[in-house]
Amino acid sequence: MPPPRDADSGSEDDLDLDELDPIVQSPNDPRLNSSVDSANRRTANGSTNIPLQRLQKYGSSRLWRSRGRPGRAGDADEDTEGLLGSWPGQARGNNQLPQWSESEDQPGWNVSRRKYQNLNRQNSISQGRDTHSRRLSLRQSMQISDFVRQELADMREHDQELNGHESREVEVGQSLKKRFPTNVVSNAKYTPWSFLPRTLYNEFSFFLNVYFLLVALSQILPFLRIGYMSTYIVPLAVVLTISIGKEAVDDIVRRQRDAEANSELFTVLSFSDTARDGVVEVQKKSRDIKVGHVLKLEKNQRVPADVVILQSRLTELTIDARGDGTDASSSQASGETFIRTDQLDGETDWKLRLPSPLSQSLTLKDLQRLKITAGAPDKNVNEFVGTLELQPRQASAYDPHVLKENLADDNGGSSDLDRSAADRVISAPLTIDNTAWANTVLASSTTSYGAVIYTGRQTRSALSTSPSRSKTGLLEYEINNLTKILCIMTLSLSVILVALEGFEPSNKKPWYVAITIYLILFSTIIPISLRVNLDMGKTVYAYFIHQDKGIPGTVVRTSTIPEDLGRIEYLLSDKTGTLTQNEMQLRKIHVGTVAYAGEAMDEVAAYVEQAFATGAGRHESKASELGSNTKTRREIGVRVRDLVLALALCHNVTPTTDEIGGEKVVSYQASSPDEIAIVEFTESVGLRVLQRDRENIVLQSVSTGQIVVRAEIKDIFPFTSDSKRMGIVVSIASEIPGLTNTDELWFFQKGADTVMTSIVAANDWLDEETANMAREGLRTLVVGRKRLSQQQYADFSSEYTDASLALHDRDTGMASVVKTYLEHDLELLGVTGVEDRLQKDVKPSLELLRNAGVKIWMLTGDKIETARCVAVSARLVARGQNIYTIAKLKAKQAAKDALDVMRNQTESALLIDGDSLHLMLSQFRTEFITIAVQLPAVIACRCSPTQKADVAQLIRQHTKKRVCCIGDGGNDVSMIQAADVGIGIVGKEGRQASLAADFSIEQFCYLTKLLVWHGRNSYKRSAKLAQFIIHRGLIISVCQTMYNIAGHFDPKGLFKDWLMVGYATVYTMLPVFSLVLDTDVDEHLANLYPELYKELKWGKSLSYKTFFTWVGVSVYQGVVIQGLSQLLVGEVDGPRMLSVSFTVLVLNELIMVAVAVTTWHPIMIVCIVGTACIYAASVPFLGDYFDLSYVASWSWAWRVVAVGSISLVPVWGGKVARRMWKPPNYRKVQGI
Incomplete structure (x- = not known):
């Protein structure tokens, strides 16, 4: 060196x-x-x-x-x-x-x-x-x-x-070095390699399948072999093939859908210095999209990954169609766009999305200067916290021969001030309003550019898709218990037969080998086909429900529990959108001294027209109707004006224009029907919301057609289920007296009375008027305002901006700033009452369900008075029934005293508010639910979604009865999923509840037919089907027992190979399964006599009593068929005895099915007659088992008739006598 x-x-x-x-x-x-x-x-x-x-x-x-x-x-x-x-x-x-x-x-x-x-x-x-x-x-x-x-x-x-444990930094348009999941949609349950292992594991997790597998494998051992191995393998193979085949078909369909989604092409921006404008549009498949890519999205295009919207531009066609340059340019500058989220959260209303102003003003090339800081992947689709940073411009490559002055010229000759701004990092907050999650759809006529921040399994859509709780019907639990009894019977019978020989079998085999052989011979007692037949029956029931024209649009999403529809004892229902239509209309307003409703709304319209008139003589006619302008009337007019103006400004509604049939149609888009109802009301009284974007609201006078108010939006505080209020800060420019000072700003807020009472200034009329409106069944909103100075707003804005940039606890910090600076001492402007009408046929439906023995609970978020009014008008509470109210309980002792009173109010309906319910569930959980489930009706108001789910879970655990929950909104999903049977209504707020439910219906009145008709039929049919399958296995086992006893307890098979397989399949399967088409009463009688549904809750159609009755019948018929066949033919073994015994066995089963039918269906006739013909046609091919020459003789025929008659006549006679002595209820209503 x-x-x-x-x-x-x-x-x-x-x-x-x-x-x-x-x-x-x-x-x-x-x-x-x-x-x-x-x-x-x-x-x-x-x-x-x-x-x-x-x-x-x-x-x-x-x-x-x-x-x-x-x-x-x-x-x-x-x-x-x-x-x-x-x-x-x-x-x-x-x-x-x-x-x-x-x-x-x-x-x-x-x-x-x-x-x-x-x-x-x-x-x-x-x-x-x-x-x-x-x-x-x-x-x-x-x-x-x-x-x-x-x-x-x-x-x-x-x-x-x-x-996904940490937040991430995404450099827009850059190739990121960190690894993220690929953007592959995969809903398949299996891979080609895991399909067989996993499906086989699932199948053999059932005890019955393992039992029959061991029986089949036992035939490999020579000392246990009874006949051909196929005799025992074929039934098991059929069961497994049906189950595994169904799984395979379902998974193939899922894979095909995934492949279509993953191959969909999208436009991705590629940044290049050599390209014109610095960007090149490249087509990429959805699975090739990565974090950091910039997507170009058009109208009606699916969003393939979670993105932050950077820019949004109106299409040229839309700009030309608008014709209003002001509106178009405003929308163009703000970048507003709409998305549809129905495939994500089920909500059908369009949602407004906006790019950050920081990115909206950039050129496409400069988008690569952006860096996004986003939180860890999260499944909450309604929240997002992030930060957007604009990085300094990159300087040109250094050349030692170029002086500093020349370098500045290369950067556009920018001044020192411009260069300092370009070199500074600029930050802006990102919220849910700046995002579009995967599987949402761009709804408006815009071209949007979004940066991908989450892909694949880290998207909101993938994270929020959790496997639903596997539900098992009550009937299956009951059948499992009966199956255990059959297993005990099989083992007991095997041990008894060996014990009768002193545990020294005649065939010289060890006693334990003999017991094992008997277990194999009696394996038919345990019906291997029972589960498959019941599953096939459920598919038939789902088809009937889907095809029923009386309940159009009904969808079965969980096909494993249709029988539970016939066993419901508790119905938990939401109110808004479930019992009511969720079609809101503002019916009443109160401004402190006077209320307006009905025809009096014309006076409100006159006040509004007078207040917002822009020219002389425009309101003379209306003014004359108002009479003399006394001071009092002028004050009322000002109050009405201020309330209507506040309602027209404080909302999240956006007017949209669509072309339908070549004509422009204006509609309102909002996240809540209440919001749309309020805006429609302001238009009906003369003040129309003409245009609204992120920055401005423009109001138009309906009478004059002129713009009367332009408001600049400073801040918006959206409504949430936690805050229960919505606010906005605006600067108003208008000719309205009292609002002309543009240096002042206004804070408007509306919300539920429970939260607004502490926010508005002291008054003496709010509580009384909200209670009055609630008693009329109206949903109330309290409206207030506050004037802000420039200094006040500057102080607020500074702290609010700092709070909005925080990555942790952002929402809490922002809410705290709003509460400190704005939410206190508001001027109370008035109260609105919105009507939500009852759905069609709600009254008769609830009355029918109550007569059917179903106890109905209404769980709602509305206030006590509204809930009481709806409960009475909907006949949730019977006429003249007392309503015991528990409200505003705070102390433990008060709750205990209320419980003591409830014990003596077992015939009354209970009305309880959310706070009191919380106290009861936290302090007296068991005592409260023990008393509440005995009451005929319960109304719980001010309930949170968590409380709804908690109540449903508590009733299930405490009563062990079937609980059904029904709702229509996203706040009902947790309750629906916690129920034994969840029913979702496709409502105005979307399909989220419908998608999460086991059954989806379009109207509440469809519930009665779903329960009283389809539910009852499903349970009765499955119960009868299960009993016949058990009978079919028991009777052949009794025949086997009689044969072994007559043969000195030699453990060998009676019906071997094809006879054994054919009896359980070809010769009896279709007739027995055709019982799923049987009905004991018609639909009219089922609705006319709902008491028929009440008797199902005791499970009498399939109980231990009916089970042992069928065991007795099977033992009797088996002893008669085998004993008499041996006695009349004169031989214990041989083809002649076998032909008589087996023929009677098959015909006995066919006739038993025919006797059990209540209402004949053409398919049932075909199955029974056709099976008899098939058996007759197959006899010539049974030469290996029968003596055909003997079968063709009269000697064989009379013996078959004699044995069959003795087997059937007593059973049939006993059934007729029982009907005459103690007829079932369905026979009574039929008059038979």
Whole structure:
């Protein structure tokens, strides 16, 4: 290494890097002072000295050569190498120096030059400064180990980023070195390699399948072999094939949908200095989109990944169609765009999205200067916290022969002030309003550019898609218990038969081998086909529901629980949009001294027209109607004007224009029907919202058609379910008296009375009037305002901006600032009452369900008075029924006293508010629910979504009864998912509840048919189907037992091979399964007598009583069929006895099915008659088992008739006698 050179020696182009780089210099090194002096002398001489960091910034090739360029030895290069050391990933030879390409990534080495500089700085400071050569030697010797340590840290950082545990920084349009998940949509449950292992594992997680697998495998052992192995393998194979085949078809369909989504083409901006405008549009498939890419999105195009909207421009067609240059330019500048989120959160209303002003004003090329800081991936689709930074402009590449003045000219001749602004990082907050999540759709006629921040499994859509809770019907639990009894019966019967021989079998086999053989012979007692038949039956029930024209649009999303629809004992219902239409209309306003409703709204319109008239004589006619302008009437007019103006300004509604049939149609888009109802009201009384964007609201007089108010939006505080209020700060420009001072600003706010009471100034009428409106069934909103000075707003804005830039607890901080500066001492302007009418046929539906024994709970977020009014009008509470109210409980003792009163109010309905409910659930959880479930009706108001779900879960756990929850909004999803049966209504607020539910309906009145008709039929049919399948297995096992007893307990099979397989499939399967078409009463009688539904809750159709009844019937018929066949034929074994026994066994099952049918269906006739014909046609092919010459004789025929009659007649006679002595309820209503 050459010795240090004098600072003044050499040419101006030869840089002494030791002197220029502060890393090398020690603060106490005397050479530092000489270097500074040298630098000063050079500056004075006009030479251009560039610090090392400046050289790196300009990317000088004298420090790092481009990849692939041959190195050249030289002093300058040696100095560079000595100072910077060997850069990772670079091969070094005799003639090759370290290389770094500004435009190329370093594969395998994730370290930036800045990070590497910092590392060298730390190393050099920690080393001794004895000599210059020793410094260089130590630095070079330490670089490898420190670099490896740094690389390991980067790898850990990569893993954390990949797992989504940390926030991320996204450089827009840049190739990011950190690894993120690929943007692949994958809804498939299996891979080609995992399909069979996983499906087989799932199937053999059922005990019955494992049992029959062991039975089949036992036939491999010679001492356990009874017949052909296929006799036992085929039934199991059929069951597995049906189940696995269904899974395969479903997964193939999912894969096809995924492939379509992943192959969809999107436009991605590629930044290039050689391209015109600096960008090139490239088409990429959805799966190739990466974090940092900039997407170009058009109208009706799906968003493939989570993006931050950077810019949005109206299409030329839209701008031309508007014709209003002011509105178009305003929308163009603000960049407003709308998206549809129905596929994400189920809400059908368009949502307004806005780019940050920081990015909206940039050119497309300058978008690559942006850096986005976003939080860790999160499943909350309604929240986002991030920061957008505009990085300084990159200076031109350094050339030592170009002076500083020329460099400035290359940057556009910008002034020192402009350059200081360009070199400063500018930050802006990002919120949910600046985002568009994956699977949303661009709805407006705009071209939007968005930067991808989350891809693949880290998108909101993927994270919020959680597998639904696997639901098992109550009938399946009951059948599982019966199956356990059958297993015990099988084992007991096997042991008894061996015990009767004194545990010394006649075949000389060990007693345990004999027991095992008997277990194999009696394996038919346990019905392997039961689960498959029930699953197929559920598919049939779902088809019936879907095809029912009386409940159009009904969708079955969970096909495993249709029988539970017939066992519902508790119905938990939302109010708004479920019992009501969620079609809002503002019916009443109150301004403190007077209320207006109905025809009196004409007077409100007159006040508004008078207040916003812009020319002489425009309101003379209306003024004459108002009578003399007394002071009182003028004050009322001002109050009405102020309230209507506040309603027209304080909202999130945006007017949109669409072309329908060649005509322009204006509609309002908002996140809530209440908001639209309020804006429609202001238009009906004369004040129309003409245009609204992020910056301005323009109001128009309906009567004159002139713009009367222009308001500049300063801040908006949107409504949330937690805050229950919405506010806005505006600066108003208008000719309205009292509002003409443009130096003053106004804060308007509206919200629920529970939160606004403490925000508005003291008054003596608010509580009374909100209670009056609630008793009329109206939803109330309280409206207030506050005047702000410029200084007040400046103080607020400063702190609010700081809070909005925080990455942690941003919402809490922002809410705290708003509360401190704005939300106190508001002037109370008035109260509005919005009507939400009951849905069609709600009253008769609730009355029918109540008569059917269903206890109904209404859980709503509305106030007590509104909930009471709706409950009475909807007949949720019976006529004349007492309503016991529990409200505003704070103390534990008060709650205990209320419980004591409830114990004596078992015939009353309960009305309880959210705070009292919370106290009850937290202090007296068991006591409260024990009493509440006994009440005929419960109304819980001011309930949060969490409380709704908690109540549903508590009722399920406490009663062990079937609970059904029904709702229509996103706040009902948790309640629906917590229920045994969740039903969602496709409502005005979207499809979120519908998508999360087990069943989706369009109107509440459809619920009665779903429960009373389809639910009842599903349960009755499945119960009967299960009993016949159990009977079919038991009777053949009893025949086997009789055969073994007659054969001196020799454990050998009676019906072997095809006879065994054919009996369970071809000869009996279709007739038994056709019972899923049976109905005991028609639909009219089911609705007319809802008491028929009430009896199902005791489960009498499939109980231990009915089970053991069928066991008795099976034992009787099995003993008769096998015993009489052996007795009448005169032989214990042989083809003649076998032909009689098996024929009677098949015909007995067919006749038993026919006797059990209540209402004949053509398909049932075809199944029974067709199966009998199939058996008759197959007899000639059963020569290996039957004596065909004997079958063709009358001797065989009369024996078959005799045995069959003795088997069937007593059973049929007993059934007829039982119907006559104690007829079931369905026979009573039929009059039979």
